[in-house]
Amino acid sequence: METFKLVLPEHLNHYGFLFGGNMLKWVDEAAYIAATIEFPGCNFVTVGMDKVEFRKSICQGSIVRLHAQQSSLGRTSVTYLVEVHARELQKSNEDIVFSTHITFVCVDNCGKKVAIAERQNSVCPIRSMLQGPPQ
Numbered sequence: 001m002e003t004f005k006l007v008l009p010e011h012l013n014h015y016g017f018l019f020g021g022n023m024l025k026w027v028d029e030a031a032y033i034a035a036t037i038e039f040p041g042c043n044f045v046t047v048g049m050d051k052v053e054f055r056k057s058i059c060q061g062s063i064v065r066l067h068a069q070q071s072s073l074g075r076t077s078v079t080y081l082v083e084v085h086a087r088e089l090q091k092s093n094e095d096i097v098f099s100t101h102i103t104f105v106c107v108d109n110c111g112k113k114v115a116i117a118e119r120q121n122s123v124c125p126i127r128s129m130l131q132g133p134p135q
């Protein structure tokens with residue numbers, strides 16, 4: 001799944017580049033959306049993120065592309081590889097600027113972990129209505 005973001009002034013640190021905390025929020029959000037779409041009926045919380053290393057700064061006006069792909073599936077958890085690419089204003093090529101693995105755990109209404117397979121079989125009727133009929 002792919003999500004795009006535009007780097008605006010409110011996303012910058014005091015040096016004028018993308019603030020790392022915003023990048024991590026976008027990574028968490030992109031992978032969460034992918035997991036939620038891929039496993040209807042599951043409520044996910046983030047349990048962990050692997051290596052966090054910012055090797056390239058990102059300028060205002062850049063278009064950031066986040067690509068989230070499932071990399072492993074456990075009993076209660078699912079892990080996504082998120083790769084972040086950035087394209088600077090008026091440049092045609094994009095660079096990979098960040099990547100990490102992020103893991104979510106499926107929880108019940110009390111916040112206790114629950115098997116993903118168990119929740120997938122109990123899709124909330126309101127959620128199914130919002131998602132529309134199967135294609």
Ligand SMILES: CC(C)(COP(=O)(O)OP(=O)(O)OC[C@H]1O[C@@H](n2cnc3c(N)ncnc32)[C@H](O)[C@@H]1OP(=O)(O)O)[C@@H](O)C(=O)NCCC(=O)NCCS
Pocket residue numbers: 045046047048049073074075076077078103105107111112113
């Ligand atoms: C997530 C939470 C429900 C896990 O509960 P728990 O009983 O401690 O769970 P466990 O340690 O048994 O781990 C559950 C699963 O997560 C995996 N896991 C635990 N810690 C992990 C980590 N750091 N990285 C990757 N996977 C991890 C386990 O391998 C297990 O996977 P599996 O069932 O697919 O084999 C609990 O820790 C929690 O509520 N955390 C707060 C979540 C939150 O608020 N997130 C927002 C960030 S502030």
